[in-house]
Amino acid sequence: MYLGLDLGTSGVKALLIDESQRIVASATGALEVSRPHAGWSEQDPAQWIAATEEAISALKSSHGDALAAVRGIGLSGQMHGATLLGEDDKPLRPCILWNDTRSHREAAELDADPRFREITGNIVFPGFTAPKLVWVQRNEPETFSRTAKVLLPKDYLRLWLTGEHISEMSDAAGTAWLDVKERRWSADLLEATALTEGHMPRLVEGTERAGTLRAELAGRWGMGSNVVVAGGAGDNAASACGAGTVKPGAAFVSLGTSGVLFASNATYLPNPESAVHTFCHALPNTWHQMGVILSATDSLNWLAGITGATPSDLTRELGEELKTPSGVTFLPYLSGERTPHNDAIIRGSFTGLAHRTDRAALTQAVVEGVAFAFRDSLEALRQAGTELSSVTAIGGGSRSTYWLKAIATALGVTVEVPAEGDFGAAFGAARLGLIAAEGADPLAVCTPPAIAAVIEPDAALRPAFEEEYRRYRALYPAIRGATA
Template structure:
């Protein structure tokens, strides 16, 4: 058996996978986000351990025999977070998360140094790890001085699982410290932020072994025999491994808390000016490009909280037949935006509201706004030299047929929906655990799932969606000066 552990923003998911890649069982445990100030987003790393233990205890209660047979563990997790540890591996402060924008000034300063884009192939976004450390150095100097190791979220779980300080290429690529082309830490960039290689974990490929499960945990979980922990992957690369998006030209669209349009490549193809991310993939010798929006299903969840109706009920109110866009337009910039604007201060808006605007119109506008933000990502990928012919939908929001129809029509691309909804981030992590434990060929393991259905663009509504997208594009520069 192989165990995938996915540390998300809203919870930890664990998944047991058989050698034939059948999903045996899964369990989840929720997490909360602390927002102490505007633009801040934090979690306590010890809560991740508690949530992981709770999820695994759920597996043990119902599937003790299967859990006892685990031979490999793969890790995936939310990217860019800064876990600061002292010399005794004690956590010095809450983890600053990926969607925390407090370090936008520090990010702009680092980005103005041409070495960062040249070496990393990326803009220094406020959500990345390096500007967070510069912010800590400026505002919490005693904590910065006490910092002996900087770990990414999933790698803090690895430290608990194995006792090792290790990371891997796909997650490290989102720190602004990695030489993405050569897949190694950059001493130049570390020095520019007051750090050295000694502050960083060792690096392996996502498919390689990266420690062994501690005996104490193996005994507690009833696991017999040695268990290899794989390098694993950042959440998007892990999703790609689960979806089989590992060869050049393959692409997926993740409709989760954040939104990602992800394309695998077999070459290093940086184009930071387009605000597209160019990162290492979890498989050796591969890279990927992606556009990122910060509030995808988060936008619908926000509306759910405002209206008191569940996100599922809001979606169900629209039915399954796609409507032409109304006069209401939503900009989904609830916590700033990455691609294509790289704007930490911009905030969301509704425009075009009138007396006839009801809850369903607001829901429709939110879904269309997220779809148009994905269209922005598609255009940015095209500028970066990546042309897509179709995408696979993954993530919780992909359960909404209406939303997928809106996205397919906004992108003017077919959207494939896989048969197995469990082939997500935790499944990709379990696949990496299998590869690391057995030495299996990554390409033969990370295959695409069968497709249940394909959602084609609604041709009769293409012109209406193009007009609405043009209106959407005009709104960002119109509100930028008054919302930030």
């Protein structure tokens, strides 16, 4: 058996697979986000441990024999979080999360240093880890001076599991401290933020062994000795491993809390001017590009919260047949936006509201707005040299056929829907646990799922979607100019 642990923003998912990669069981533990100020987003790392304990305890209760047979554990996690530890390995403050934008000024300052784009291949975004440390240095100097280690969220979980300070390439690539081409920490970039390699964890590939489970935890969970913990991956690279998006040209669209358009590459292809992320993949000698939008299903969750409906109720009201855009346009910038704008200040909006605008029209606008944000990412990928003809749909939002039809039509690409199953980050993490424990061939393990449905762009509605996309594109500078 092999266990995948995915540390997300809203929960920790634990998933068990067998040697045939059949999903045996899964369980979750809930997490909450603290937002003490506008633009801030934090979590107490103790929550991560408690949620992991909750999820694994549930597996032990329901599938104790399977849990006892675990040979490898893989980790996946939300990226970019700044977890600051003292000499005693205890957190010095809550973790500053990926969607926290307080360090936008610090990010702009670092990005103005040409070494960052040259070495990392990326813009320094406010959500990345490095500018957060500069913010802490300026605003919480005592905390900064006491910081002995900086870990990403999943790697703090690894520390608890194994006692080791280790990270891996895909997650480290999102810190703005990694030489992404050479797959190593950059001493120059660390020095630029008043840190050294001593503050960083040791680096491994995602498929490599990265510690063994502590005896105390193995005993508590009924596992044997020498359970291998894999390097693992950041959540998007782990999702790629789960969806089999590991060979050149393969791509997925992820409709989760945030949205990702992800393409696997055999070579390092940076183009930071396009605001596309160019990161290491979880597999050795592999990279990936991705466009990222900060509020994908989060946009629908927001609308559900203020209308008193559930997200599924809202999408159900739209029916199955794709509709012509109504003229109500939604910009999904509830937490700012990454690709293509790199704008932490911009906020979302509805335009085109009229007396006849009802809840369904607002839902349709949200769904289309997120689809057009993915279109922005597709155009940015094209500027970076990557063309896509099809994508695999993953994430919770991919259960909405209407949303997938809107994405296919807005992007002009085929959307493939996997057969029923879980092919997300937790499954990808479990696959990495299998590879590390058994020394298996990554490409033989990380195969694509069977496809249950293929959604083609709606040719009849493409002109209307193109016209609405032009309106969508014109709104960003207009709104930015009115609110800056």
